[in-house]
Amino acid sequence: MQPIIVIGAGPAGMMAAITAVNLGSKVTILEKKDRVGRKLSITGKGRCNLTSSVDKENLTKGFPGNGRFLFSAFDQFSNLDLIDFFEQRGLKTKVERGNRVFPVCDNAEEVVTVLYESLKRSGVSILTETPVRAIVIDSGKIVGVECKQGRLAAQAVIIATGGMSYPGTGSTGDGYKWASYAGHTIIEPRPGLVxxxxxxxxxxxxxxxxxxxxxxxxxxxxxxxxxxxxxxxxxxxxxxxxxxxxxxxxxxxxxxxxxxxxxxxxxxxxxxxxxxxxxxxxxxxxxxxxxxxxxxxxxxxxxxxxxxxxxxxxxxxxxxxxxxxxxxxxxxxxxxxxxxxxxxxxxRPITEAIITAGGVNVKEIDPRTMQSKLVEGLFWAGEVIDIDGYTGGYNLQAAFSTGYLAGKCAAHSAR
Ligand SMILES: Cc1cc2nc3c(=O)[nH]c(=O)nc-3n(C[C@H](O)[C@H](O)[C@H](O)COP(=O)(O)OP(=O)(O)OC[C@H]3O[C@@H](n4cnc5c(N)ncnc54)[C@H](O)[C@@H]3O)c2cc1C
Structure with missing residues (x-):
């Protein structure tokens, strides 16, 4: 069985990989940096504002512009599901002013550790220091990726490479060029929260x-x-x-x-x-x-x-x-x-923005599955998509929810 390949071990990619492997798929996650979750580890001034405790309708209202695109993703994996995911793995959470949810330990590194341990425990193959150079499409279907190990074949590929802010964390906009190659349109990336x-x-x-x-x-x-x-x-x-x-x-x-x-x-x-x-x-x-x-x-x-x-x-x-x-x-x-x-x-420039507004056009992604409407077996998750929320935990929730949905639907499509 060829694996599902997830590109990018940020919150979206890690959640996608964990979800797919738990549904019985073979999963490989490829990460450019030497460790997973670099950006996640600096979120919320090192405390990680994981999500917001507002109700579902207000969750989509936290996204000026494309909130409606996230209805399905939030329906399938809500803020309560996210809190439950972490609590079940021993990370207690608390709600602070403005409905902001943080881990009780006030330590974003702990959030990364929980995800990393879940990846390892569930048998995801994790390749760090492995920047993906290209995606391979054949007759309208994704068939693999190119990286330093050569061409890796895949049943499905989930692109979760993030935006292009704080490039030191690994998010340098690589997903956009593959999106163009796959025929997607890109809404011009610009600084979001800046x-x-x-x-x-x-x-x-x-x-x-x-x-x-x-x-x-x-x-x-x-x-x-x-x-x-x-x-x-x-x-x-x-x-x-x-x-x-x-x-x-x-x-x-x-x-x-x-x-x-x-x-x-x-x-x-x-x-x-x-x-x-x-x-x-x-x-x-x-x-x-x-x-x-x-x-x-x-x-x-x-x-x-x-x-x-x-x-x-x-x-x-x-x-x-x-x-x-x-x-x-x-x-x-x-x-x-x-x-x-x-x-x-x-x-300030996009490199100093908290998030990147713009990205892969949501009209070309099926919101019920996160699958590309243009290339079979290609899925998108997280900030690489043209979604950007306000401060308050909305952006991480979007990354986790779209990651969950992409992982789930990629696992089902790969059967
Ligand atoms: C300083 C700061 C504080 C923030 N605080 C919060 C907060 O408290 N709450 C909140 O909700 N949001 C916060 N955010 C926003 C949040 O961190 C992002 O929206 C979120 O990390 C996006 O997740 P992602 O998985 O889509 O992408 P990212 O977290 O950017 O992860 C993408 C991953 O893909 C990897 N990658 C990229 N290209 C390649 C390639 N070619 N090959 C292999 N791997 C590749 C990168 O190295 C990276 O690990 C903050 C952002 C910043 C910069």
């Missing part, structure tokens, strides 16, 4: 500052709202990053790639206070520090790093004594704190 570049120079002064409770709203060049989110963000030497920025970057990046015009992000630095309440608060602070100069009056209101930037943008003389600050200056300051604007003129 930090944003800010045009204003002063942003560098804020590097390292993390704001836990901020409301961010983005607007296009016509002033039309693109999206909004509340939560944590981070200033970096080039601009903005952190959870809400990564989530918002999907639509902002999409806009930037279609138009040659920048986007404006507006931060509400005090979302819990209305304009009136913030004005009252400022009046109290300015009274408290009536004899001090303006630049020394904002310590109670703002983080230290932000104060010089806000003072500079406020247009109020930093040396002005607080009791001399007039109403219009104070109201201007309220406006600045509620509408702190930055110009977004790009994203």
């Amino acid at each position: 930090p944003l570049l800010v045009q204003e120079e002063w942003v560098r002064e804020l590097q390292g500052l993390s704001l836990k409770n901020t409301k961010a709203t983005s607007y296009d060049a016509q002033g039309k709202k693109i999206n909004q989110d509340c939560g944590e963000l981070l200033f970096t030497h080039f601009g903005l990053s952190g959870p809400i920025i990564l989530s918002m970057s999907h639509d902002i990046g999409g806009y930037l790639s279609r138009h040659d015009k920048p986007v404006t992000i507006e931060l509400d630095l005090k979302p819990a206070l209305s304009q009136e309440k913030l004005d009252e608060r400022l009046q109290r602070d300015l009274e408290k520090y009536a004899r001090k100069v303006f630049k020394n009056s904002l310590d109670d209101l703002l983080p230290q790093k932000l104060i010089p930037v806000i003072i500079g943008l406020s247009g109020i003389d930093p040396g002005k004594v607080c009791h001399q600050i007039n109403r219009s200056e104070r109201l201007g300051l309220v406006q600045l704190l509620k509408h702190f604007k930055m110009t977004i003129n790009g994203t």
Whole structure:
């Protein structure tokens, strides 16, 4: 019996291999790097946000664009099934803020170990340091792959090579060229969840500052709202990053790639206070520090790093004594704190994106099986497909669910 060959030992490929072998198939997994699950081991800042605990309908809503393509995959292997898979293998999970599911041990390496042990125990043949060079198609059917061992014959091939972000982990977009060779169309890969570049120079002064409770709203060049989110963000030497920025970057990046015009992000630095309440608060602070100069009056209101930037943008003389600050200056300051604007003129490159948007066109893959509609015996799984979710565990769930479905259907087709 010829094996099912899985290309790529990320979460999608490993789940596909485990599923197929458990259904009685002979399975070989080929991995370019020296060990399995390199990207998986750095997920969730090393803690691995495995999935989301939301219900099934909301799971597909975590995918702007192609969520519907994932209905079958989530139906066959849901977030509950994934949690069960790991718990049965001794990896306990917990739910944190925002429905994020993590292993109790807070260690992504443990997730990799569970998958690796499952591969080994179930008898999958694992070949690391084995980059696949080409896939072999004969008369509309996949018949094998080319790698350093030469041509390996296969009953079916599952391509789970991931996207092209964080290429050091092995995901260098190899699957796309094979997709084109097989006749598939590729939706132009672009950064999915990615930090944003800010045009204003002063942003560098804020590097390292993390704001836990901020409301961010983005607007296009016509002033039309693109999206909004509340939560944590981070200033970096080039601009903005952190959870809400990564989530918002999907639509902002999409806009930037279609138009040659920048986007404006507006931060509400005090979302819990209305304009009136913030004005009252400022009046109290300015009274408290009536004899001090303006630049020394904002310590109670703002983080230290932000104060010089806000003072500079406020247009109020930093040396002005607080009791001399007039109403219009104070109201201007309220406006600045509620509408702190930055110009977004790009994203960091795809290599620094958390995920790759774009990939193999979902219209050419059967969502009930993950099999190519163009080449018999060829299956797709994970990020190589044109699916990309928000932060919160959606992307790993998609990788595991599509991997499961591809493994199951490849096993059935190979019988
Ligand atoms: C820093 C970071 C943090 C993240 N955190 C989270 C998180 O907490 N939660 C979440 O849901 N998502 C997270 N993601 C996204 C998630 O890691 C990916 O969506 C997921 O790993 C995709 O799985 P995959 O199996 O499709 O591809 P990958 O994990 O990219 O695996 C593809 C595998 O294929 C191998 N390969 C590629 N080409 C070849 C070839 N020619 N021959 C042989 N092997 C090949 C690669 O070496 C790699 O091992 C994070 C991503 C990054 C970069």
